[in-house]
Amino acid sequence: MNQITVHTSRPYNILIGNGLLKDIGRYVKEVSGCHKVAVITDDIVAGLYLQTVTDSLRQADLRVCSYVFPNGEASKCHRTLLPIYDFLIREQLTRSDLIVALGGGVVGDLAGFAAATYLRGIDFVQVPTTFLAQIDSSVGGKTGVDTDGGKNLVGAFHQPILVLCDLDTLSTLPEENFKDGVGEAIKCGMIRDAKLFEVMRSGQVREHLPYVVSTCIDIKRKVVESDELDKGERMLLNFGHTVGHAIENHMHYQLTHGKCVGIGMAVITKAAAAAGIGDPSIHDAVVQALQNNGMPVSLDIDYSDACEACLHDKKRSSNILKCILIRSIGDGYIYAMPAENFKPFVLKGVEK
Ligand SMILES: NC(=O)c1ccc[n+]([C@@H]2O[C@H](COP(=O)([O-])OP(=O)(O)OC[C@H]3O[C@@H](n4cnc5c(N)ncnc54)[C@H](O)[C@@H]3O)[C@@H](O)[C@H]2O)c1
Ligand SMILES: [Zn+2]
Missing domain, CATH: 1.20.1090.10 (Dehydroquinate synthase-like - alpha domain)
Structure with missing residues (x-):
């Protein structure tokens, strides 16, 4: 496993390796004193990885709730965001609890923005499951949503407290x-x-994934x-x-x-x-x-x-x-x- 520390206003670690999802509970415990975790994901990723993530968090004695929305860029907007706030309120997530963004860049940007704004900001963990999200969108703290007037026009800088890049998740990612x-x-x-x-x-590229993902992340880290x-x-x-x-x-x-x-x-x-x-x-x-x-x-x-x-x-x-x-x-x-x-x-x- 590779570890890269990002020294932004609040430093955090990015872990890169295989089989990380099944240990997410332990990794979360190392960085957060939360009692409850809200996992936010899309329908495709939920079908593939939500159970593994939920089981691991529960094994670490955390209470878990999840919110699943339809996959795709069209979901990255207020029409998905507002129900997420309702969900977090209904689940009584407090400022010391945690959001886990499980999915590609759409999930990361949307759940990250919900974390940046709910109760004026709560902690979140990025679990990027696309190649793009692992090397790009999960690093750097940009979160946000699209509006009818354009992409990414509403957003906030909100750094995650941890990023888990499980390379195994890329095995299910369609080639396109x-x-x-x-x-x-x-x-x-x-x-x-x-x-x-x-x-x-x-x-x-697939033959050199650990090297490529780690190197791209490190380049983005330095620039960020x-x-x-x-x-x-x-x-x-x-x-x-x-x-x-x-x-x-x-x-x-x-x-x-x-x-x-x-x-x-x-x-x-x-x-x-x-x-x-x-x-x-x-x-x-x-x-x-x-x-x-x-x-x-x-x-x-x-x-x-x-x-x-x-x-x-x-x-x-x-x-x-x-x-x-x-x-x-x-x-x-x-x-x-x-x-x-x-x-x-x-x-x-x-x-x-
Ligand atoms: N915040 C940033 O700095 C930043 C940087 C670059 C891009 N972005 C944003 O990222 C978004 C694009 O991200 P993306 O390309 O990851 O798209 P995405 O999140 O829409 O994911 C692409 C598709 O892959 C599916 N998927 C995700 N993980 C999978 C897996 N492991 N196996 C099978 N299917 C899987 C998703 O359900 C979705 O259908 C855009 O909204 C873009 O604006 C943000
Ligand atoms: Zn780009």
Whole structure:
């Protein structure tokens, strides 16, 4: 088992290994004096892992209740959140009790936000069960929900007190969901770790899961520790994301996040090469890594339209747009440009 300590405003451990779920009761006891645990999960994950988690918590003499909602991004909104508050109140969870978020990023963000806000904040433990949630969404303390006006516009920073990454759970994850994590792991390698990138490029990801998950988490840990509240360096994690988000939006979320980010990385590295500020071999490497993992490398859409939409990003604070470029594999940096230059820049990256 691997252990990584995240030194944010409140430090916590991330445990990475096999067979951790069946011992969750013991791990929870080590970090919390709670009497009652509310496990929040979605219907698919509940069918696979809720019993194991509940049994282990009960064996540790904890009282357990659970709340299950329908899986999928559509549940990450107030229509699921408000009944969760009602459930926590009905179950009389107190400020010294605990929420366990068992599932992918949707569960983590939603249950994490419920934990951040119920009684003005109670402790929570993340038990990520998708590749993406293990290497990305469960680390860093961002929680939140979508609104009809956009994704992740309402949220809070709330660090978990423990993260349990049980690698065995990934054995039931459908390949298409797995690919979302692959996109983010390729990104981590590109911005910070050439060795990780080479493993990703080999396409042998499942064979190297402990190494890949631990390394990605450690990269995110370092970036998050230096910029907990997302005001500077954390932006590096957005490599491929500005274009990726534009594509996601343009496709009405019919193409999943990790694949859009993958195409975003391919587009932005080609654009940088065309603008003379990036080595063309970086683009070739991204394309190889995506292809070797069965991911799309391009998409025939109207990028002019897609860029327009992303330029209206509600989270952008000035007329300067910061995108992430790559100096050499493992060395990402923030590149600022006037927002109006972004569209012509991207269009260079999609010229045939
Ligand atoms: N907070 C952050 O920093 C952060 C970072 C990245 C992404 N996110 C958010 O994460 C969400 C996406 O997360 P996701 O990709 O994990 O999606 P998800 O939670 O929707 O999970 C994908 C699907 O896999 C199923 N599933 C989960 N674990 C499984 C398992 N072990 N076996 C079989 N099926 C399983 C789920 O039921 C779901 O149908 C988005 O809402 C995104 O905004 C948050
Ligand atoms: Zn992402």
